Amino acid sequence: MSIVSADILRKLIYEEELVITPLLDAEKQLHKGSASIDLRLGTRFIASRKGQLTHIDVTEPDFDNKIANLQDTYYVRIGDFFVLHPGHFVLAGTLEYLSLPSNLAGNVITRSSWGRYGLIIATAIGVHPAFKGILTLELRNLADVPLKLYPGRRILQVFFHKVEQTEKKEFDRSAYLISTKPGIGKFVSEKSEIDSIRNFDDYQHFPFSK
Amino acid sequence: MDSARPRNYLISSVIDHCLAFSDHLEPLRFRQYASKFPEGLLTCLGNFNTAIENKLGALINDLDFQSLTDEEAEENVLRYSTLYSYLYVAASFVERSDIPHTIVELVQPIKRLMQQQCQLGDFELLLHPLPILNYSFFPLGALLSDVTTQLSISDASITFPEQLVTIGFPGLETERILVHSLIAHELGHCLYIKHGLEQKLLTRVKPIEKELDSLVKEWAATKVGSTEAKETPTGQHTLSDYISQVEIRSLVTRQINSISKAWVKELTCDAIGYCLSGPAYLFASLDFLTLINPFDNDLGKHPPNRMRFLLLYKMLDEEKDFLEILDPKVKEFLDSWKNVTRKKSVKFSSPISRLAGNAILNIYQHIIDEATSAVGYNGLYSASKNTTELQKLVKRINDHVPPNEILVNGVFNEAKFQSILNSGWLVYLTGLGELQRELKVELWESKVKFNELIARAIELNEVQRRWKEVQ
Numbered sequence: 170m171s172i173v174s175a176d177i178l179r180k181l182i183y184e185e186e187l188v189i190t191p192l193l194d195a196e197k198q199l200h201k202g203s204a205s206i207d208l209r210l211g212t213r214f215i216a217s218r219k220g221q222l223t224h225i226d227v228t229e230p231d232f233d234n235k236i237a238n239l240q241d242t243y244y245v246r247i248g249d250f251f252v253l254h255p256g257h258f259v260l261a262g263t264l265e266y267l268s269l270p271s272n273l274a275g276n277v278i279t280r281s282s283w284g285r286y287g288l289i290i291a292t293a294i295g296v297h298p299a300f301k302g303i304l305t306l307e308l309r310n311l312a313d314v315p316l317k318l319y320p321g322r323r324i325l326q327v328f329f330h331k332v333e334q335t336e337k338k339e340f341d342r343s344a345y346l347i348s349t350k351p352g353i354g355k356f357v358s359e360k361s362e363i364d365s366i367r368n369f370d371d372y373q374h375f376p377f378s379k
Numbered sequence: 380m381d382s383a384r385p386r387n388y389l390i391s392s393v394i395d396h397c398l399a400f401s402d403h404l405e406p407l408r409f410r411q412y413a414s415k416f417p418e419g420l421l422t423c424l425g426n427f428n429t430a431i432e433n434k435l436g437a438l439i440n441d442l443d444f445q446s447l448t449d450e451e452a453e454e455n456v457l458r459y460s461t462l463y464s465y466l467y468v469a470a471s472f473v474e475r476s477d478i479p480h481t482i483v484e485l486v487q488p489i490k491r492l493m494q495q496q497c498q499l500g501d502f503e504l505l506l507h508p509l510p511i512l513n514y515s516f517f518p519l520g521a522l523l524s525d526v527t528t529q530l531s532i533s534d535a536s537i538t539f540p541e542q543l544v545t546i547g548f549p550g551l552e553t554e555r556i557l558v559h560s561l562i563a564h565e566l567g568h569c570l571y572i573k574h575g576l577e578q579k580l581l582t583r584v585k586p587i588e589k590e591l592d593s594l595v596k597e598w599a600a601t602k603v604g605s606t607e608a609k610e611t612p613t614g615q616h617t618l619s620d621y622i623s624q625v626e627i628r629s630l631v632t633r634q635i636n637s638i639s640k641a642w643v644k645e646l647t648c649d650a651i652g653y654c655l656s657g658p659a660y661l662f663a664s665l666d667f668l669t670l671i672n673p674f675d676n677d678l679g680k681h682p683p684n685r686m687r688f689l690l691l692y693k694m695l696d697e698e699k700d701f702l703e704i705l706d707p708k709v710k711e712f713l714d715s716w717k718n719v720t721r722k723k724s725v726k727f728s729s730p731i732s733r734l735a736g737n738a739i740l741n742i743y744q745h746i747i748d749e750a751t752s753a754v755g756y757n758g759l760y761s762a763s764k765n766t767t768e769l770q771k772l773v774k775r776i777n778d779h780v781p782p783n784e785i786l787v788n789g790v791f792n793e794a795k796f797q798s799i800l801n802s803g804w805l806v807y808l809t810g811l812g813e814l815q816r817e818l819k820v821e822l823w824e825s826k827v828k829f830n831e832l833i834a835r836a837i838e839l840n841e842v843q844r845r846w847k848e849v850q
Binding site: 183185188190191192193194212242243244245246247249264266268301303321346347349350 | 411413478479483778779780781783784786789791814817818828831832834835838839842843845846
């Protein structure tokens with residue numbers, strides 16, 4: 170699979186094949202000759218209410234709702250800032266909303282300038298074909314000094330690559346489709362798998378049932 | 380008891396309230412708000428509070444004050460303590476307008492609309508939730524400005540612009556961004572005051588004389604018995620009959636004026652709401668007003684819904700190009716309500732409200748004209764003039780992309796704020812079946828998601844505009 174150049178990305182965006190909105194500064198976000206697009210930090214942050222959160226166990230019934238209610242959401246206006254303390258983990262979103270065509274996928278990484286100050290923005294972000302929504306970022310400060318984060322700053326980049334499809338087909342939609350705010354992890358679609366793991370046991374064991 | 384003692388206790392008590400107020404303000408400064416305005420207001424309130432505290436503190440050792448009679452001294456202190464209660468009201472509005480409680484996406488676009496397009500350069504807004512299912516408007520600037528003038532607290536160096544307002548919205552419906560198109564009605568109150576529309580319109584309300592005479596005679600007859608019985612042998616009325624009729628006419632006229640004043644204001648604010656937001660205002664009214672008000676019969680200060688919808692449909696009928704582009708489902712929705720609205724004549728709860736109501740129905744065109752003029756050329760939103768933009772935005776929404784911008788001649792342009800709301804309604808009213816299928820969720824969840832998509836578009840749209848301005 171070849172990585173798509175910034176020039177091709179620009180063409181796709183202006184042909185409305187690929188949506189990345191808003192593109193506040195196309196020149197800066199799509200550098201000529203590069204192979205990625207820079208995206209900006211959004212205005213919402215989610216942090217756990219640690220005083221009430223005892224643990225996270227994704228196998229618990231109604232886990233999603235329980236965890237969702239133990240999160241605090243912060244809205245930070247552009248021009249204002251959010252302080253990420255050393256070791257602190259919060260969720261945030263991209264300012265941009267993305268809509269990918271069915272033949273494009275993406276990989277997200279921290280812009281290296283930020284990475285050098287200890288900021289990690291994503292541990293596992295692959296953007297699948299036909300995805301629509303903002304990207305939820307998993308922010309963590311690995312350095313030993315607090316970092317001021319400003320919504321609207323470019324903090325990540327996405328590399329897009331072509332995906333070969335044999336035919337245009339229905340996609341197995343992501344649980345995060347059409348998300349407009351950062352959100353916690355969802356495991357609803359994995360319920361049967363979680364149940365299998367919970368029931369995983371010896372084939373037969375003592376005491377044997379009669 | 381020494382007469383100086385209780386007055387000093389009174390001063391001390393008011394100072395305690397001022398100190399408590401000051402303590403209460405402090406943490407509010409650390410909250411986050413949707414604009415800079417609450418922060419500025421808190422500083423003003425703090426300065427104001429300090430000024431009152433200093434004034435009162437100075438009185439304790441003021442020999443002139445101590446020589447006043449008890450009544451004079453009390454009056455002197457009350458001048459300041461009354462002012463304090465207004466500061467308390469203002470602070471409570473700020474307290475409820477912080478980011479977790481307000482509709483953060485709407486604050487800046489509304490400010491932009493009023494400041495730039497409606498030419499109210501000193502417009503500021505606190506948007507706060509209400510514990511009731513309704514919207515409200517409060518002219519905070521006018522109130523504080525009036526109080527400061529009356530009490531001559533000039534040393535606090537505070538001026539409050541007239542167009543500093545608070546708007547309340549139903550708190551449990553914060554996320555239903557499309558319904559909040561109704562906020563345009565509350566903005567209408569602001570323009571109604573600013574442009575003196577009451578004086579312009581009330582003089583045009585003229586109840587039908589014949590009906591008024593007939594009502595007065597009927598009531599006079601009820602009061603003094605049959606008019607025939609009071610006639611002299613020559614068939615003429617007695618003097619007491621005429622006095623009675625004059626009194627009743629005066630009473631009826633006062634009541635008609637009172638109803639007219641309230642209803643003309645509400646209807647004009649509806650017309651302004653439509654001028655500012657376009658058909659989105661009608662859509663939101665049909666969604667919300669039918670829930671809280673009866674379709675017929677009036678409720679005190681508000682005219683019956685039928686009157687309100689007659690006015691709004693009159694305005695919609697002018698949007699011929701817009702009506703051409705409607706999806707059949709939206710057209711059916713609008714037509715069904717239109718048929719209900721026009722099927723019967725307006726029913727009123729009393730003969731007086733009928734007289735006032737019928738007189739107001741005759742000045743609808745004047746109401747629309749004055750509303751249009753108050754909104755101004757730049758503030759006026761015409762759905763008919765924006766059909767291309769609306770169609771492009773509808774397409775974006777149907778592609779599940781926020782309708783914040785459109786591509787025109789190879790350039791992405793910000794959509795109009797009102798077009799975002801209108802395109803949102805145009806898709807919302809088609810039922811959202813496709814979105815529901817896409818998301819594989821219950822219909823309600825898809826409606827929630829849809830409102831979030833529109834809210835996101837409004838937020839991004841404002842970011843784009845502001846970004847260009849600061850470059």
